[in-house]
Amino acid sequence: MAAAAPGGAAGLCRLLLPLLAAVTAAGGSRGATGGMLYPRESPSRELKELGGVWSFRADFSPGRAAGFEQRWYRRPLRETGPVIDMPVPASFNDITQDPNLENYIGWVWYEKEVLLPQRWLQDDLRVVLRFGSAHYYSVVWVNGVQVVEHEGGHLPFEADISSIVQGSPQIPCRITVALNNTLTPHTLPPGSIEYMNDRTRYPKNYFVQNIRFDFFNYAGIHRPVVLYTTPSVYIDDITVTTTSSESVAKVQYQVSVVGSTLYSLSLSLRDQEGRVVATGDGPAGELKVPNPNLWWPYLMHENPGYRYFLEVKMQAQANEALLEDIYTLPVGIRTVHVTSTQFLINGKPFYFHGVNKHEDADIRGKGLDWALIVKDFNLLRWLGANSFRTSHYPYAEEIMDLCDAYGIVVIDECPGVGIKMPESFGNKSLQHHLVVMEELIRRDKNRPSVVMWSVANEPASELSPAAYYFKTLIAHTKALDPTRPVTFVSDTNYAVDRGAPYVDVICVNSYFSWYHDPGHLEVIPLQLTAQFENWYKTYQKPIIQSEYGADSVPGLHSDPPLMFSEEYQKAMLREYHSVFDKKRKEYVIGELIWNFADFMTNQGTTRVLGNKKGIFTRQRQPKSAAFVLRERYWKIANESSCLPPIMKSHILFL
Numbered sequence: 001m002a003a004a005a006p007g008g009a010a011g012l013c014r015l016l017l018p019l020l021a022a023v024t025a026a027g028g029s030r031g032a033t034g035g036m037l038y039p040r041e042s043p044s045r046e047l048k049e050l051g052g053v054w055s056f057r058a059d060f061s062p063g064r065a066a067g068f069e070q071r072w073y074r075r076p077l078r079e080t081g082p083v084i085d086m087p088v089p090a091s092f093n094d095i096t097q098d099p100n101l102e103n104y105i106g107w108v109w110y111e112k113e114v115l116l117p118q119r120w121l122q123d124d125l126r127v128v129l130r131f132g133s134a135h136y137y138s139v140v141w142v143n144g145v146q147v148v149e150h151e152g153g154h155l156p157f158e159a160d161i162s163s164i165v166q167g168s169p170q171i172p173c174r175i176t177v178a179l180n181n182t183l184t185p186h187t188l189p190p191g192s193i194e195y196m197n198d199r200t201r202y203p204k205n206y207f208v209q210n211i212r213f214d215f216f217n218y219a220g221i222h223r224p225v226v227l228y229t230t231p232s233v234y235i236d237d238i239t240v241t242t243t244s245s246e247s248v249a250k251v252q253y254q255v256s257v258v259g260s261t262l263y264s265l266s267l268s269l270r271d272q273e274g275r276v277v278a279t280g281d282g283p284a285g286e287l288k289v290p291n292p293n294l295w296w297p298y299l300m301h302e303n304p305g306y307r308y309f310l311e312v313k314m315q316a317q318a319n320e321a322l323l324e325d326i327y328t329l330p331v332g333i334r335t336v337h338v339t340s341t342q343f344l345i346n347g348k349p350f351y352f353h354g355v356n357k358h359e360d361a362d363i364r365g366k367g368l369d370w371a372l373i374v375k376d377f378n379l380l381r382w383l384g385a386n387s388f389r390t391s392h393y394p395y396a397e398e399i400m401d402l403c404d405a406y407g408i409v410v411i412d413e414c415p416g417v418g419i420k421m422p423e424s425f426g427n428k429s430l431q432h433h434l435v436v437m438e439e440l441i442r443r444d445k446n447r448p449s450v451v452m453w454s455v456a457n458e459p460a461s462e463l464s465p466a467a468y469y470f471k472t473l474i475a476h477t478k479a480l481d482p483t484r485p486v487t488f489v490s491d492t493n494y495a496v497d498r499g500a501p502y503v504d505v506i507c508v509n510s511y512f513s514w515y516h517d518p519g520h521l522e523v524i525p526l527q528l529t530a531q532f533e534n535w536y537k538t539y540q541k542p543i544i545q546s547e548y549g550a551d552s553v554p555g556l557h558s559d560p561p562l563m564f565s566e567e568y569q570k571a572m573l574r575e576y577h578s579v580f581d582k583k584r585k586e587y588v589i590g591e592l593i594w595n596f597a598d599f600m601t602n603q604g605t606t607r608v609l610g611n612k613k614g615i616f617t618r619q620r621q622p623k624s625a626a627f628v629l630r631e632r633y634w635k636i637a638n639e640s641s642c643l644p645p646i647m648k649s650h651i652l653f654l
């Protein structure tokens with residue numbers, strides 16, 4: 001990523017690195033402690049959304065350090081210098097006409113002033129400030145007092161700000177955020193700053209940020225920011241796992257409460273009609289559900305995505321008052337098993353016919369956008385897709401909620417993308433990666449739609465440190481969640497991949513006739529068959545084709561098919577599909593097209609306003625390939641599901 005560096009690029013990194021070190025010392029690498037329940041309103045919890053227009057200032061000073069040196073968090077941002085309006089949630093890159101902001105690297109500052117209801121200022125109440133995600137490194141102050149630091153985009157973080165807002169008469173309360181999008185060999189994803197010191201070719205202090213992943217490094221406050229309340233004694237976390245037989249299901253639960261050791265817990269599980277089907281009490285136990293409605297994937301059942309609702313009620317005596325906290329968690333009852341040839345959901349073979357996506361759109365970049373989210377789910381269902389991988393980072397909780405509700409199956413991937421440099425396999429990187437998996441599992445562990453964790457995409461898994469790295473990372477992931485299989489996505493040759501021995505499912509990406517033998521569609525059957533047979537012979541594990549695809553520029557036609565035309569993309573799909581159809585009778589358990597929609601990348605000679613491998617355009621219009629895929633996915637669904645035909649045609653017109 002080329003960046004105009006207004007002097008002091010070295011300072012930029014000098015500034016970031018001590019901060020990362022400070023966090024490690026302060027406990028950042030100790031791991032994800034405490035719960036991270038999605039903020040939901042309840043009789044005991046109130047919520048205030050802070051989306052809208054925030055004040056914004058990019059620190060264009062030499063070294064990008066002026067904000068810290070002058071302590072911009074100490075006073076209203078507008079008093080420190082010129083501010084502009086910035087929407088939240090959104091990436092900041094594409095909001096203005098300024099190319100310097102589009103490609104900016106370093107610290108940017110956000111600020112919002114908020115009025116809190118008087119009743120939130122009582123001292124038996126907890127006020128929490130929560131960010132769904134902000135990219136990449138965040139420092140947050142409330143009324144000038146630092147409340148939280150967080151490393152990494154794509155995952156939530158929060159801070160209890162009760163003592164600040166309740167102790168200070170300052171109204172409104174001022175939230176200041178400093179965000180830095182610099183990537184280092186030890187961040188996830190990794191990156192590096194390269195200084196261009198040849199004065200005959202580059203201006204003074206010129207630097208670029210190198211990345212080894214193929215999407216634009218959008219930055220900003222990407223997901224909702226909320227303030228919510230709980231009583232001072234509160235339900236901090238809930239973990240559920242489920243098992244089932246024909247006639248009865250078991251929901252094992254664990255609840256943690258913070259703020260007191262003297263409390264009681266009661267739980268009731270309701271079905272979708274609101275009937276209580278099981279009750280329990282205490283911090284851990286098992287609920288038995290007779291004749292359960294299982295959570296089924298889309299197109300596998302006439303009522304997919306069935307969720308019960310677990311109402312957890314906590315009562316505690318504190319300072320002679322009775323405190324009550326209520327949190328309701330959606331629960332899907334389903335099981336997942338992997339054999340040497342199959343992926344079983346509720347004991348039935350599941351074939352992934354789906355997509356890889358990105359959080360990406362015009363103007364808002366990676367910012368959450370409800371219209372886009374709902375449109376995408378309508379397109380997925382139109383397509384007959386039953387699954388997607390969250391390539392290449394965890395998606396918004398709001399998206400995951402809809403996966404749970406619609407029965408869209410998810411391979412949940414962490415931001416371990418572009419791990420190519422040898423130094424990114426060292427202990428420092430590994431420790432951070434372990435923490436990121438802790439944060440991801442803490443967030444998504446209760447989601448029925450999530451059936452597998454992916455710890456990385458296309459790492460340099462042939463390097464010798466990759467063996468220890470993936471052994472440790474996958475063992476840690478399994479220890480955190482023994483109920484789900486774990487994978488990472490490989491493009492390394494089967495014979496030299498050092499991470500593959502540790503995964504449960506082999507996920508392979510290949511681009512025959514595109515990056516290899518470009519233009520030669522005729523090599524696909526041979527090469528793809530060999531790919532599957534080699535992997536299976538080596539590991540006897542089921543295989544997902546986790547990426548395959550070709551760029552097409554919408555409206556570009558050629559017959560016979562030539563690269564970049566819509567016809568070529570279609571022809572390439574068909575060649576792949578004929579091999580999938582043979583191998584899915586054996587051990588191939590899924591196919592995920594690259595990509596659902598066109599998306600923005602860094603500029604380069606192989607990218608035309610971004611990556612064009614979408615079957616939909618970036619604006620969500622179908623290319624010809626979308627119709628090929630739609631026909632195929634509905635055909636597979638019809639062959640394998642037990643839905644009555646009338647139900648299928650009803651779904652077709654959703």
Ligand code: GCB
Pocket residue numbers: 213214392457458491509547594611613
């Ligand atoms: C890949 C990567 C993906 C790229 C894609 C491509 O292997 O996993 O992030 O966008 O190829 O189009 O090159």
